[in-house]
Amino acid sequence: MTEPPERPDRHPQTLGHLEIQGSGGHLEIRDGHAESPRPERHQEAPGPGRQAPAVRPADSHVEIQQKLAAALADLVPDDPSIPPHPYLRRHLAQHAAQGHVLDDTHVPPALLPWETSAAVRRLLAAGESSSLRQQWLQAWAKLEPFTRDLTPLSRLASLQLAHHAATARHLPPERRGNPPEPFAESPVTPLWSDCASAENLWALTDPAVTSLTSVTPRGPRRTLVVAGDDHGAVRLLRPDGTAAAAPLALHQGAVTHLLPLADGLVVTAGTDGRVTVLDAHRARPIRQIHHRERAWVTSLIRHEQSEHAPALLAAYGDGHIAAFDAATFQPADIPLPVLESAPVLLQSTRLPGPADPPRTECGSPVRGGEAAVSGPPRSGTPVLLFAQHDTVGCFDGRTTARCSRHPAAVRALLALPDRSGRYAVALEDGSLALHDAAAPQLRLPAPTGTGPDTTQATALQVVEVENRQTLASASADGTVRLWELPALRPLHLALPGHSAPATALTAVTRDGHTRLYSAGLDSTIRTWPLSSAALQNPPPVWTPITASALSPPPMRLLATAEEARTKVWNIETGAEQLVHEGDSSTALAWVPLGTRLLLAAGMSDSSVVLWDLTEGGAxxxxxxxTGHYSPALCLVPMIDDATALLAGGGADGRVLVWDLSTGRTVHSFSQHVFSVRCLASVHSRHGFLLASGGSDGNVRIWDLRRPPREAGGGHRSDPVTIRCEQHAVNDVAFFPLDNGGLRLATAGQDGSLKVWSVREGQGQEPVPGRQERSRERSYDGVDLVREFNPGDGELTAVTRFTDGRGRTVFAVAGRTGIHLWDATVDRPLLQAVTGYPVNTLKMAPQRASESVAPVLLATGEAGTMILRLDDKRL
Structure with missing residues (x-):
């Protein structure tokens, strides 16, 4: 589809039933789809089939685009289930941006579920329209990278959730009013939210990115960001985050290092021991430079040594260093230090003047401070910095010297680019420090708060903030931090974004503006503008929610745990109550015990505490x-007329069941080898069945009708054991069938959801499950009947409900959102994008007599949301 002209011309463009015609300064828009006039959104915009206002030749290009955007916006149907004209989906946002009216009026929310330009995020970033009303556009921009393969219905639901999270945090229903008109028919209605939106997302990558760099072109070519991933591929990305070419498979392991050279060349190295070179602008591999078998590359740098041509140095995990001519890529014969057989980090710098550190001869490995003394290097000598274990040394082409020794192993080493001889180190204990190779006894001040408890840095990069050199560090907690040089004082607040450790950093400067890019194990690349104005108010660092639970009716109480606080919210009124402070909770569950409503919480001291919140006061x-040796990770109550039990699964691999009337442990199961991650229960004809899933990849089903052993706290029968072959089992969910049968769903670390048919019986030995769907083979009372893989990474939670049409619908949590799947006919129904991993999914308890829409609790890295699902619209 062709782009519209920047100014009216004398030739009409007819696109389907939409006609744009310019003649003699006259602009006309017709929509053949319209059959009746509609209320006008803009005073200056005509209704369908009516003539737009005339545009004089003297009017500016901006004015033309404003009028064109207003007229086109009026053609967008109010009902988001009706697809707008393809031209509107592709070009309306561009017209609004060129007219400086990129706002929610000129790009209506009803268009966004159908928007196909994938440019809203880029257009918002390039505009200067912070005063415009852009709430819906901003919400869409945060979702845009996730939505390219989503259906319009999924886009509609995701947009509504994102807008609610951004604008209605903690608001009870009576203060929100009715949903906006375009979303009145949405299958998902948010009831409560206390969560962050996906911030600063630049690109999604699968698999995760392990290295980053950028290539600055000469001439008209655009800057490219180069990303190496965990599976050995190199990706070339444009400034807007889109792919410039297909991924290049260059390695058989993770790409751990990327080194840019002149003319768009990039040298790559990985855990397979290979070093290759590619032409980034042509997206073409050039050659493999080196391959060292059974070793991985730990560093890749360009180094200039006196009396030798510039060389590329690749260091390996066994302490070997390979050298190559930086121009021809042929092996280079240059002096190199002899090091221990241990991983080594390299950096290149130049000493500004003479120094007098203790030195050893080139042929002796540097170990601690045991070397003999030799003469100092000459002023301005190029120096190779190397780090092994807890020591950083330097080599000037003739001799080696120890520059600094640290209280922990060196994890990252970075020479400052000012050729001052200074270098930064990040240690295994989480501390950062700045040292001077020219004065090895001088240790520059470390930042306040560094030490063993500080978040470990995973990558270092020097960037410019307002023309000042600044050190950026990527952290294992997923944040990026900026440090003022040389004092290493924290600059502004931590920059959040990744829900897993950050792995790599790079910076790109375009048109005088610098942006910092970070990659993480959450398979995202995020970006921040490096200006004081942008950094003054970074997105808040959200405290991860460790547990949550929604109470049964008639009350709607939401319990959440974060850090050392456990709180309860009344989602109907917005009232907040602090239940406990000073000890973190690892699991929560509501326990309706007679007329009392109890909250059970697994505590960090391995106990499970019961609090009474019946009266609504303190x-x-x-x-x-008690009974667990480590904290409980999951809790599930089992209450009926004759039984009041609570089960807890812990990191100690044990499942305990307590009698709530006495507090006594009535069952103790220890068959899991590793942590018990999840529990589920179901009331069968004669009592409760309890399922437990764990890090050992097995699910065990316990029949609690069988009495415990009188001694030893064990069980008289072995459980039914399912070896799920999903790596770890993250969550389980029972669901009974109308014919009296029973099924069990398991959410796996491998990204699959498996559904098992459970027959009453007793298993003996675990039998591997089958990856393919099967209704034929059964074992130990269990059949694998269905399998679902939404392609959204590790599945972390699963729950289910039966809708009004009798369908069994599963809600499954993945890396970027919630997936609804109709297990009856094996069909995906909806994907609601969150932009961050969801760790908990639970259907709200309901009375058996109630016939209301199901309510879903979703808790993840960035907060909690409660949703009502309208199954009639799924």
Whole structure:
């Protein structure tokens, strides 16, 4: 489809039933789809089939685009289920941006689920329209990278959730009013949110990116960001985050290092021991430079040594260093230090003047400070910095010297680009420090708060902020931090974004503006503008929610745990109550016990505490349940007329069941080898069945009708054991069938959801499950009947409900959102994008007599959301 002209011409463009015609300064828009006039959105915009206002030849290009955007916006149907004209989907946002009216009026929310330009995020970033009303556009921009393969219905639901999270945090229903008109028919209605939106997302990558750099072109070519991933591919990305070419498979392991050279060349190295070179602008591999078998590359640098041509140096995990001519890529014969057989990090710098550190001869490996003394290097000598274990040394082509020794192993080493001889180190204990190779006894001040408890840095990069050199560090907690040089004082607040450790950093300067890019193990690349104005108010660093639970009716109480606080929210009124402070909770569950409503919480001291919140006042402690050797990770109550039990699964690999009336442990199961991650229960004809899933990849089903052993705290029968072959099992969910049968769903670390048919029986030995769907083979009372893989990374949670049409619908949490799947006919129904991993999915308890829409609790890295699902619209 062709772009519209920047100015009216004398030739009409007819696109389907939409006609744009310019003649003699006259602009006319017709829509053949319209059958009746509609209320006008703009005073200056005509309704369908009516003539637009005349545009004089003297009017500016901006004015023309404003009028064109207003007229086109009026053609967008109010009902988001009706697809707008393809021209509107592709070009309306561009017209609004060129007219400086990129706002929610000129790009209506009803268009966004159908928008196909994938440019809204880029247009918002390039505009200067912060005063415009852009709430819906801003919400869409945060989702845009996730939505390219989504259906319009999924886009509609995702947009509504993102807008609610950004504008209605903690607002109870009576203060929100009715949903906006375009979303009145959405299958998902947010009831409560306390969560962050996906911030600063630049690109999604699968698999995760492990290295980053950028290539600055000469001439008209655009800057490219180059990303190496965990599976050995190199990706070339344009400034807007889109792919410039297909991924290049260059390695058989993770690409750990990328080194840019002149003319768009990039040298790559990885865990397979290979070093290759590619032409980034032509997206073409050139050659493999080197391959060292059974070793991985730990550093890749360009180094200039006196009396020798510039060389490329590749260091390996066994301490070997290979040298190549930086122009011809042929092996180079240059002096190199002899090092221990241990991983080594390299950096290149130049000493500004003479120094007098203790030195050893080139042929002796540097170990601690045991070397003999030799003469100092000459002023301005190029120096090779190397780090092994806890020591940083330097080599000037003749001799080696120890520059600094540290209290922990060196994890990252970076020479400052000012050729001052100074270098930064990040240690395994989380501390950062700045040293001077020219004065090895001088240790420049470390930032306040560094030490063993500080978040470990995973990558270092020097960037410019307002023309000042600044050190950027990527952290294992997913944040990026900026440090003022040389004092290493924190500059502004931490920059959040990644839900897993950050792995790599790079910076790109275009038109005088610098942006910092970070990659993480959450398979995202995020970016921040490096200006004081932008850094003054970075997005808040959200404290991860460690547990959540939604109470049964009639009350709607939401319990959440974060850090050392456990809180309860009344989502109907917005009231907040602090239940406990000073100890973190690892699992939560509501326990309706007679007329009392109890909250059970697994605590960091391995106990499970019961609080009474019946009266709505201060929480009173009922009792503490003990028996676990490490914190409980999951809790599930089992209550009926004759039984009041609570089950807990812990990091100690044990499943304990307590009698709530006495606090006594009535069952203790220890068959799991590693942590018990999830529990689920179901009331069968004669009592409760309990399922537990764990890090050992197995699910065990316990029949609690069978009495415990009188001694030893064990069980008289072995459980039914399912070896799920999903790596770790993250969540389980039971669901009974109308014919009396029983099924069990398991969400796996491998990204699959498996559905098992459970027959009453007793298993003996675990039998591997089958990856393919099967209704034929059964074992130990269990059949694998269905499998679903939404392609959204590791599945972390699963729950289910039966809709009004009798369909069994699963809600499954993946890396970027929630997936609804109709297990009856094996069909995906909806994907609601969150932009961050969701760790918990639970259907809200309901009375058996109630016939209301199901309510879903979703909790993840960035907060909590409660949704009502309208199954009639799925």
């Amino acid at each position: 929480a009173s402690t009922v009792r503490a349940l």
